[in-house]
Amino acid sequence: MFKPLIKKIAIRIKFLRSLSVNHWRYLFRNLNLKELNIILVSLGLAATAGLFLSVYDYWALRTPAPAEGGSYAEGLVGEPRYLNPVLASANEVDRDLTTLIFSGLVKHDESGRIIPDLAERYEIKGNGKTYEFTLRSGLSWPDKTPFTPDDVIFTINLIKDPKFQSPLRNSWQGVKVEKIDNRRLAMKLPVEYEPFLENAAVGILPQHLWANIQPQNFLLTQLNLKPVGLGQYQLAKITKNASGSVRSMEFSPNPRYHEKANIARLTLRFYDNQESVLGAYKRREIDGFSLSSPLEKEELARSRSVKFYDIKLPRYFAVFFNQTASESLKETEVRRALAHAVDRASIIEEILKGEGEIQNGPFSFNLLDIGDPETIYEFNVEKARNILEKDDWKIGDDGLRQKKIKGKNIKLEFVLTTTDWPELTRVAASVQKNWEDIGVKVNLDIVPVNAVQTQTIRPRQYEALLFGEVLGLNPDPFSFWHSTQRKDPGLNLALYNNKKADGLLESARQESNLPTRIKEYGQFQEILMKEIPAVFLYSPNYTYAVSKKVKGVAVTAINTPSQRFENINKWHIATKRVKK
Known part of the structure; x- marks a missing residue:
C-alpha cells in the first residue's frame, strides 16, 4: 500500500x-x-x-547474515603437548587444537556425515578397496608452497612408520597411497573396509617442512609448538605463566583455508581441572566449555546468557570383566546375576539427572541405526539372587557368598576399578551397592584419571573396570571386541575371545551392503550379550555450553568432542544485513 x-x-x-x-x-x-x-x-x-x-x-528488504568480527574464548582442562595430528589422538587438548589448525581430505558436517574438505571430491572404486581423491585447486602453505598429493602421501607414510610412534598407525596398516597426478591420489586397501573414510579426516602435514625431521627429534621439534596447517584457524599467540606452562593460545582465521572463518579472534584457555573451568565461565573469562557433569548444567540453568547444546556422541560406559584375573568372574552365571542387579534407571536419574540413556548393548547412537539386542538384562534383584542360589553361591557366616570351585572355596568378591572423575566414582559407588545387595563383596579402586591408561588399562591390571568407549557414528567395534585386540594397544578391555564373534566382526567391517552389515553386527551383538563379558550401563549426553552471543552453532552429532570445531568457520558473533 x-x-x-x-x-x-x-x-x-x-x-x-x-x-x-x-x-x-x-x-x-x-x-x-x-x-x-x-x-x-x-x-x-x-x-x-x-x-x-x-x-x-x-x-x-534485507535479512541478517553472518559477518566477520567478534571474539570467542573457550576453557579446556589440561595442557597442549603436541600440536601435530599424527600424535594428537593421545591427548584431548591436542585433538581440539589440531582440529582448528589442520584439515584432512574430508571432515564431518554438523550431523556427523563425511563431506569433502581439502579434497574437492572422492570416489570409491575397485569393490570398495580403492579410494580416489581429487584435491581442491589453488591451495598453498604459508610460504606459498603448493599443497599437493605429496603432502598427503608423506603424512600417511609417516603415520605408518613405527619409528614415529603415531597412535594412528594401526588404522593405516596395509594401506598403499599412490600419486596419480598433481591433484589426484589413490588409497588402496588390502581388503574392503567400509568405515575407511573416517581415516581420511586426519590432518595433513606440509612435507617440505617435516621431511628432514628424524624420528628421534620428532617429539622435540619446534613444529609441534609452532604448527603450520591448512585448517580454519592459525596460531597467533601463546601465553605462558611464570613456570612455563601454557595458559592460553590465541588464533586468527587462516586465509589459506578454502572457507573464511567469521570469528576474528579465537582464544583457548587451559585450566588444571573442571572446577576451574566452571569458575572461569562465571567470571566471564571464557564464553564456552564442555560440561563434565549434569550438576554443572543445573548450576548454570538460571543464566540467561548461556545456551546448552546436547550433542549426540557414540560413547557408552560399562563394567568390563577381566576373567583372567578373577575366579568368580569366570562364572557365566555370576556375570548374569551381576547384569540383572544393576539399577541403570537410577544411575540416569540420580547421577546423570536425566542427561543420558540406558545402554543395553555394545552399540550406542550410530548412523546405521543398529538397535538394542534381543537379549536384555532388566533390573531384577530377586532374579539375580535366585541365579546365584541355583548356581550354588551360598551366603556364609560372614555374609558373603562363596562356592567350591576346583576343590577351593571361592568367595564372591572382586575389585571394581575406575577413575577419579566425579561422575564415574559416583556410578561405581552405585553399582557397588547394587551388587552388595545380592551378597557380592565389591572393593573400589579409584585411579587418577591421568594415570589410568598407563597403570591400569595398558597392562590390564584390573578385575573389573568401569570405563567408557567411543565407537564412532559409523561403528566398527573390531578394536573393542576382537580377540586380537586383547593386549595393548588393542582396546578389548574384557579380553573377550570368541571365534564366531571374531568372524562376524571381520566380515561386517568389510561389508558395503548396509542391510547385510547391520545383520552381522546384530548377530555379533547377540553372541556378546549371552556370554556377558561386560555389563553395559549408560550413554551420557555430551553437553556443550556456549554464550548466546555466538550464533551458527548447529552441530548435532560427533564422533569425538574435538569434532565440535570442524565447522567453526560457520559460527559468528557479528552480523550484517544483506538483500533478500
Missing part, C-alpha cells in the same frame, strides 16, 4: 536534487514567508520520506 506514495515522493526528491545552487538562491530571494514555509515543510517531508525509505530498505 506504500508503493504509490513512495513513488511520488521519490519523483519529488529527484526533482529537488536536479536544482542547482543558483536556482535555490533565486528561489529563496523571490519567496514570501508563506511560500518559504511551504518549501521548508516540503523539504522536511522529503527528508522524512528519505529516512523512511532507508529504514524500510534496511529492515524489510
Whole structure:
C-alpha cells in the first residue's frame, strides 16, 4: 500500500536534487514567508520520506547474515603437548587444537556425515578397496608452497612408520597411497573396509617442512609448538605463566583455508581441572566449555546468557570383566546375576539427572541405526539372587557368598576399578551397592584419571573396570571386541575371545551392503550379550555450553568432542544485513 506514495515522493526528491545552487538562491530571494514555509515543510517531508525509505530498505528488504568480527574464548582442562595430528589422538587438548589448525581430505558436517574438505571430491572404486581423491585447486602453505598429493602421501607414510610412534598407525596398516597426478591420489586397501573414510579426516602435514625431521627429534621439534596447517584457524599467540606452562593460545582465521572463518579472534584457555573451568565461565573469562557433569548444567540453568547444546556422541560406559584375573568372574552365571542387579534407571536419574540413556548393548547412537539386542538384562534383584542360589553361591557366616570351585572355596568378591572423575566414582559407588545387595563383596579402586591408561588399562591390571568407549557414528567395534585386540594397544578391555564373534566382526567391517552389515553386527551383538563379558550401563549426553552471543552453532552429532570445531568457520558473533 506504500508503493504509490513512495513513488511520488521519490519523483519529488529527484526533482529537488536536479536544482542547482543558483536556482535555490533565486528561489529563496523571490519567496514570501508563506511560500518559504511551504518549501521548508516540503523539504522536511522529503527528508522524512528519505529516512523512511532507508529504514524500510534496511529492515524489510534485507535479512541478517553472518559477518566477520567478534571474539570467542573457550576453557579446556589440561595442557597442549603436541600440536601435530599424527600424535594428537593421545591427548584431548591436542585433538581440539589440531582440529582448528589442520584439515584432512574430508571432515564431518554438523550431523556427523563425511563431506569433502581439502579434497574437492572422492570416489570409491575397485569393490570398495580403492579410494580416489581429487584435491581442491589453488591451495598453498604459508610460504606459498603448493599443497599437493605429496603432502598427503608423506603424512600417511609417516603415520605408518613405527619409528614415529603415531597412535594412528594401526588404522593405516596395509594401506598403499599412490600419486596419480598433481591433484589426484589413490588409497588402496588390502581388503574392503567400509568405515575407511573416517581415516581420511586426519590432518595433513606440509612435507617440505617435516621431511628432514628424524624420528628421534620428532617429539622435540619446534613444529609441534609452532604448527603450520591448512585448517580454519592459525596460531597467533601463546601465553605462558611464570613456570612455563601454557595458559592460553590465541588464533586468527587462516586465509589459506578454502572457507573464511567469521570469528576474528579465537582464544583457548587451559585450566588444571573442571572446577576451574566452571569458575572461569562465571567470571566471564571464557564464553564456552564442555560440561563434565549434569550438576554443572543445573548450576548454570538460571543464566540467561548461556545456551546448552546436547550433542549426540557414540560413547557408552560399562563394567568390563577381566576373567583372567578373577575366579568368580569366570562364572557365566555370576556375570548374569551381576547384569540383572544393576539399577541403570537410577544411575540416569540420580547421577546423570536425566542427561543420558540406558545402554543395553555394545552399540550406542550410530548412523546405521543398529538397535538394542534381543537379549536384555532388566533390573531384577530377586532374579539375580535366585541365579546365584541355583548356581550354588551360598551366603556364609560372614555374609558373603562363596562356592567350591576346583576343590577351593571361592568367595564372591572382586575389585571394581575406575577413575577419579566425579561422575564415574559416583556410578561405581552405585553399582557397588547394587551388587552388595545380592551378597557380592565389591572393593573400589579409584585411579587418577591421568594415570589410568598407563597403570591400569595398558597392562590390564584390573578385575573389573568401569570405563567408557567411543565407537564412532559409523561403528566398527573390531578394536573393542576382537580377540586380537586383547593386549595393548588393542582396546578389548574384557579380553573377550570368541571365534564366531571374531568372524562376524571381520566380515561386517568389510561389508558395503548396509542391510547385510547391520545383520552381522546384530548377530555379533547377540553372541556378546549371552556370554556377558561386560555389563553395559549408560550413554551420557555430551553437553556443550556456549554464550548466546555466538550464533551458527548447529552441530548435532560427533564422533569425538574435538569434532565440535570442524565447522567453526560457520559460527559468528557479528552480523550484517544483506538483500533478500
